Amino acid sequence: MKVIVDLCVVPLGVGVSVSKYVALCQQILQAAGLKIQMHAYGTNIEGEYDQVFAAIRACHEQIHAAGVPRITTTIKLGSRVDREQTMEDKLRSVAEKLS
Secondary structure: OEEEEEEEEEEEOOOOOOHHHHHHHHHHHHHOOOEEEEEOOEEEEEEEHHHHHHHHHHHHHHHHHOOOOEEEEEEEEEEOOOOOOOHHHHHHHHHHHHO
């Protein structure tokens, strides 16, 4: 099943700057071959359910391995079975309505 996920991983207990951990997670998502789109407060991910969640697990494992004692993660998940839909499809649909 294909899914589109909005992922926000927040390392806790490492100070105010977390960009190096965000970069680590981005590298993991890219290496997994997932379609990703980073934004200011997270990352949109498109792919097969099991592959997406395996990559999210790898993010947690690697961030903990990098010395982070605690992580809080917010996930929003959407799936469709009536047709295939991409992140671009969703953005295009709104853009068409705005023009």
